[in-house]
Ligand code: SF4
Ligand code: SF4
């Protein structure tokens with residue numbers, strides 16, 4: 001039986017790493033990730049956690065040390081944010097190709113120069129092509145659970161891929177919510193010690209997958225196949241985790257209050273909490289709009305989305321990111337959704353919204369506006385092609 | 400195994416050789432060996448760089464143009 | 467085929483497989499053949515050097531590398547994993563070329579030194595980016611021709627060993643493939659010390675330095691004899707010259723390599739003066755602490 005405590009998102013992530021018995025933690029501080037690594041440092045200092053904490057001189061080295069340690073057989077945890085994630089970008093390409101199941105928290109924060117210390121998703125979404133699995137979490141409980149699940153998924157030999165657990169700085173990282181902390185013994189039973197079947201750097205037992213592949217396309221396809229397999233493994237892990245710890249996250253996509261509904265919008269990260277409240281309110285007012293939470297962005301849940309899309313006439317995609325000069329000025333998630341649904345004969349109308357850029361609050365008023373726009377499109381059967389910059393609209397009093 | 404293309408290959412005059420071992424020490428590839436019967440070369444891997452000949456104190460190794 | 471069998475048996479035992487893809491006369495395989503005898507089989511080699519790891523591929527030990535912008539960092543992770551597993555019997559060697567050590571990964575090596583990571587960091591220095599086709603690095607010496615310094619490099623070579631020594635690490639040493647006994651003794655010593663050990667070898671590159679491959683050892687020996695590359699060690703801050711050869715004029719070293727061919731008398735005199743000053747400094751500090 002676990003205990004319940006008020007934990008901030010960063011503390012919850014640290015608990016996840018501790019419960020997963022991460023053995024090596026190379027990390028470099030950056031706001032808003034710092035409370036995470038200082039919590040781990042204090043776990044280690046007071047003997048609660050047995051890990052090698054490497055106080056590296058920069059994020060590039062943090063990921064490089066993570067790679068070395070993971071290949072040498074240690075379970076590795078690290079975390080970064082924003083400029084830090086992008087500074088380690090060169091290194092981030094390595095673990096997927098090397099098939100190293102490192103787990104890293106990406107505590108979302110806007111990129112310079114147009115953004116402060118608060119979150120949007122450009123920092124982690126920029127890594128979408130590297131081969132990392134990406135989860136986006138809503139609150140402390142989900143963060144803690146997802147860190148443990150991340151090891152279970154990444155270390156599965158059908159997968160062997162690194163996993164990013166992303167959550168919004170401040171809104172998730174520094175907001176304390178009641179969090180059930182699983183029992184260590186149960187986590188130990190659930191997550192056996194890390195052992196990589198392709199790697200062994202120990203003298204006399206040496207095994208590696210390094211070497212320049214003869215057929216590059218084939219080698220890349222191996223990684224692609226692993227990400228595809230990860231989808232099934234994520235579903236499995238969500239189930240097996242739920243059976244033991246009692247919490248389910250519906251795999252990659254969660255439908256919220258969608259029964260009998262044909263118009264929905266889709267969110268990612270901490271704004272989902274706000275969106276749930278708005279949905280409750282407007283449905284009480286008789287407006288028939290539902291919510292989809294995208295929990296897993298990589299691998300992209302194409303089949304799951306197609307299945308859901310059949311039920312919906314309109315999907316509004318809420319993008320907390322910008323991709324300057326993109327198709328239709330679209331956000332990153334919307335572009336992916338459009339590609340996934342394009343081949344359907346009977347595809348829903350798509351709308352796209354930018355909110356919360358550079359870490360500004362996503363207000364209930366804005367979410368209401370989005371819901372109304374989705375409903376409009378549903379009623380008129382027409383959707384604007386251009387992306388709607390919600391924050392530039394005068395929506396009256398902030399609620 | 401790939402075939403080495405070499406302009407020159409080393410040859411030793413066993414009578415001049417004083418068995419000092421320099422050639423073996425400095426050969427980059429480990430393709431020359433001092434044995435009880437004298438110096439021998441592994442022509443399968445020798446690159447014909449000539450380091451062994453250059454480091455021989457009594458000039459017992461000659462680099463001969465390969466046909 | 468008696469001889470082939472003899473060699474096959476030797477390769478079987480040796481930690482370095484003959485037949486590397488390096489150029490004839492390259493100091494890389496030469497260095498590793500010598501070094502591995504001292505490094506021993508209970509070791510993990512991280513990194514590359516020289517020249518995109520052409521020689522590393524022939525090492526028959528666990529090797530692991532990422533890219534040359536990743537010096538010392540992955541080895542830090544390997545050391546941490548070994549600590550986590552309680553395997554303190556394994557030697558971790560972290561190798562890098564001059565471009566990594568002096569330029570792109572300079573901060574990484576400095577940081578690993580500051581953390582006193584338990585590894586032997588080795589710089590295998592061919593004094594330019596050779597793999598990409600001979601471009602200047604921070605460790606290219608004054609006056610040397612490269613494709614990006616067609617008229618000769620204007621700045622002097624960074625003195626990395628002394629910079630690392632100022633990190634107050636337990637052991638720093640310079641080595642040369644022309645002095646295999648000294649080279650092996652220093653590696654053996656480094657292995658016996660815990661913490662961060664730094665070794666630096668200038669190694670001959672006939673292709674980039676432009677000389678006859680047969681002269682490989684001769685050229686780097688000249689480097690030591692002219693005091694262009696003096697051999698010393700710094701143990702717990704105390705400097706000891708491990709070889710004090712009778713000084714030969716620097717011109718002997720410069721003239722042996724076509725990369726210095728264009729130097730005029732004035733420039734050669736300048737190099738001589740620099741070498742003289744450095745030699746005097748080293749002699750003054752011999753047996754004393756260099757920590758400032
Ligand atoms: S020519 Fe070069 S490679 Fe061949 S044996 Fe002599 S030193 Fe070795
Ligand atoms: S270097 Fe010359 S003298 Fe010495 S062993 Fe080799 S061939 Fe003989």
Ligand code: SF4
Pocket residue numbers: 487488489491492493494516517520592596597670671672673674
């Ligand atoms: S270019 Fe120089 S360092 Fe590179 S393999 Fe050739 S000789 Fe060796």
